[in-house]
Amino acid sequence: MTAPTQEVLRRGWCPSTLRPMETGDGWLVRLHPPGGRVRPAQLRRMADLAEETGNGLVEISSRGNLQIRGVRHEAHPALVEALLAERLVDEPGGPGPQRLVLASPLAGQDAGDLIDAAILAASLELQGRTVSGLPPKTSVIVDGGGELALDGVAGDLRVVAIDRDAVVIGLPQGGWLGPIAPDNAGALAARLLSGFAAYRRAEPDRIHRLRDLDDDQIAALIDACSVSRTNAPAVRPAPRRVGLFALRASRLALIAGLPFGRSDTRTLSRLCEAASAHGVSEIRFSPWRGLAFLGLEHDAAASLTARCEALGLITRDNDPRLSVQACSGKPACLRGETQTTGDAAVLAEAAALLLAAGLSLHLSACVKSCAQSGPADLTLVGHDGRYDVVIGGTTRDKPMARLDLSQIVQRLQPGQDIHTRLTAGRLSGPQV
Numbered sequence: 001m002t003a004p005t006q007e008v009l010r011r012g013w014c015p016s017t018l019r020p021m022e023t024g025d026g027w028l029v030r031l032h033p034p035g036g037r038v039r040p041a042q043l044r045r046m047a048d049l050a051e052e053t054g055n056g057l058v059e060i061s062s063r064g065n066l067q068i069r070g071v072r073h074e075a076h077p078a079l080v081e082a083l084l085a086e087r088l089v090d091e092p093g094g095p096g097p098q099r100l101v102l103a104s105p106l107a108g109q110d111a112g113d114l115i116d117a118a119i120l121a122a123s124l125e126l127q128g129r130t131v132s133g134l135p136p137k138t139s140v141i142v143d144g145g146g147e148l149a150l151d152g153v154a155g156d157l158r159v160v161a162i163d164r165d166a167v168v169i170g171l172p173q174g175g176w177l178g179p180i181a182p183d184n185a186g187a188l189a190a191r192l193l194s195g196f197a198a199y200r201r202a203e204p205d206r207i208h209r210l211r212d213l214d215d216d217q218i219a220a221l222i223d224a225c226s227v228s229r230t231n232a233p234a235v236r237p238a239p240r241r242v243g244l245f246a247l248r249a250s251r252l253a254l255i256a257g258l259p260f261g262r263s264d265t266r267t268l269s270r271l272c273e274a275a276s277a278h279g280v281s282e283i284r285f286s287p288w289r290g291l292a293f294l295g296l297e298h299d300a301a302a303s304l305t306a307r308c309e310a311l312g313l314i315t316r317d318n319d320p321r322l323s324v325q326a327c328s329g330k331p332a333c334l335r336g337e338t339q340t341t342g343d344a345a346v347l348a349e350a351a352a353l354l355l356a357a358g359l360s361l362h363l364s365a366c367v368k369s370c371a372q373s374g375p376a377d378l379t380l381v382g383h384d385g386r387y388d389v390v391i392g393g394t395t396r397d398k399p400m401a402r403l404d405l406s407q408i409v410q411r412l413q414p415g416q417d418i419h420t421r422l423t424a425g426r427l428s429g430p431q432v
Helices: 040-053 073-085 117-128 182-202 215-225 265-277 298-310 340-350 352-356 405-411 417-424
Strands: 021-023 026-031 057-060 066-071 101-103 140-143 157-163 166-170 176-180 243-246 252-257 262-264 282-286 290-296 324-326 361-364 376-383 386-393 401-403
Touching (some): 026 073, 040 057, 040 073, 040 265, 101 117, 117 140, 117 157, 117 182, 157 176, 166 182, 176 182, 252 298, 262 265, 290 298, 324 340, 340 405, 352 417, 386 405, 386 417, 401 405, 405 417
Parallel strands (some): 101 140, 140 157, 324 361
Antiparallel strands (some): 026 066, 057 066, 057 262, 157 166, 166 176, 243 252, 252 290, 282 290, 386 401
16 A cells, blocks of 8 residues: 555645644544444554554544544554454545534434434435535534534534424525425435535635535525425534433443543553443444443443543533643644643633633634634634634634733633623623
């Protein structure tokens, strides 16, 4: 197997197993297992491969993919060969999305879901991959209507169950179509994506994501589908991101978060050993940058929760680290201008009460915004060792100031200006 070309490694590619991305600590290899699920022994094997070929660090992305960091150039062919031979990855190849559909980590087993979201997600993935010309970051969200609402997860199209035999499809500009039968959702989504791809081919410099279409183009897409417009589904409470969840057949799932989405391979191996010992049937990756352990009996669930906590994972939903999205930063990233990993821990402690009350915090070591594409209550953008401070926006919005870490920590305290603006503005939780 030959190494990827420099064209493949250029900035703008969405990294995958076959097409890694050059970073400051080696190659970043992103992988997604078939169906988004693995057995404990399979995840242990992934951890072993990451230890053998990389720098011993792994991440879970906001789209629920596993990322192996620091892969050595000469070790990449052996890593790919093992992953493909053992069927540990789903790698369609080509320039389009390596993974199109994102569903709840409990899809298909969530006791509260209105439909089988796993079956619908698989159908959408299959039909969506027939559409050529989609950009690598194209994403379709499938929400089964249960406890784990995916309203806060960014996507180009959103399919939401509103009844046991009906779903609606949402566009990023706020228009909704339906209701339609779940069996028809895949074809309709593929039609919308095909129309989007055609517009993108016609205007490649302007149109990069579905949200870039103008009102007339969106209207034409909708008209071509011959499906009625409808109201947006009812807003559901923000989901718990970690903890125990009820599954069908009187079983439980434990979702445990990795601090800032990162772990070392030895910890991951110990987690897999514990999962096997406690009867976990499968493990899935969570968009809240954690692991979902499925198929637990009640006693085993309590024991595995304690083991996860002992290994440093997050099992309580009020943990402030869950509300912080941070990229790998300097020196792991070639473009990073700040050390976001260490700074995230400092800010999580300094803003703990704000984060527990509902604040969202995004640290990006540069303007690229790899850890989170959408706005946050507080966005910090790295710039030559300091941060541009953006309130209620994205990395590309106008900052209110450029500050070093100590200044931000000070001004996040009660009575200071950043604290006051956050509590008076976008913060939706109780006031602090």
